[in-house]
Structures are given as C-alpha cells and as structure tokens.
Amino acid sequence: MEQILAAVRTLPGALILEPREGDGTPEQVWGDAFCYYAPDGQVPQTVQPYATVVTKDYPGDTDSALDAPGRWRVNVHVDRATFRAFTGEEPRSLALPRDHAAADVVLPHPVYGELGWLCVVNPAARTTETLHRLLREAHEAATARVLRRRAAGDREQTGDHE
DSSP states (O other): OHHHHHHHHTSTTEEEEOOOTTSSSOGGGTTOEEEEEOTTSSOOSSSOOSEEEEOSOBTTBOTTOTTSTTOOEEEEEOOHHHHHHHHSSOGGGOOSOOOTTOBSOOEEOTTTGGGTEEEEESOOTTTHHHHHHHHHHHHHHHHHHHHHHHHHHHHHHHTOOO
C-alpha cells in the first residue's frame, strides 16, 4: 500500500488524506487514503477524490472481502475509453459476472464501476505498473478539471464570456 501512495505523492499538486483516530473523521475511514489534486495542500470541499485506498469492507461494499487480514483495494476513477479497454463494457452497462475478491486483477469497482471506477485488490506483479499509470492519468484528469473550473471562474469574474 505504501508503494502506491508513495507513487501518488510524487505527482505535482497531489494531496493524500489519510484519516486517523482523533482527527475528527468517522472511524469507518481510519486507515484508508483519499487522493486529490490540491496544490494548495487543502482537501477540496467540492470534489471527490480521484483515487482511494481502502483497507476494510464498507456497508454495501463487501464483495472484495477486505475484512480478511492483509487485504486492501485501490480504486481509481478513469475515463470511458480506459474503462472499456479494461472491462470490455460501458460503465453504465455492466453485465458480466466478476470475482471482485480476486487479487492482482484490474476490475470494475463492485459498487462504483457504473460510475467509471476501476479497482485492484492487493496489487502485485501483474497490476502494479498498470495501476501506477492509471493513477497518473486520474491525477492528470483531476488537475485538468480544476484548471478548467478556475479558468471558467476567472472568465465569470472578468465578464469575459466567450
């Protein structure tokens, strides 16, 4: 898990929120990690993370069997073309059965696959390099979204409406 988070930390403007006991976050998220593009070092209040690392089952999200010792999962939001390339399906039209507990395999997220999220349980030799690429691409997409929003806000403030 640390190798994955270390790779994200090298990306420009990356911020990883790692909730811990005593920091005011709900106990359910302690030990997990949430990746954002946040060059100011502040957790964005109006956007979702582009990637997460979870270390346990959540209510309604138990198909990956993360409560078993030593299991964890990386989740990454990707574009539709990337999603199709890995799954052979459109995000909103998932129909193929999958073993979401399988380790070291890129799969649609068991809950958020329909929203364009891929995941890997216990990344290892088969998926680590791919996962690093997906995380880099997700970070770049998050960066582009923030910069577009800022540019749109700047145009509104100056009255420049192309």
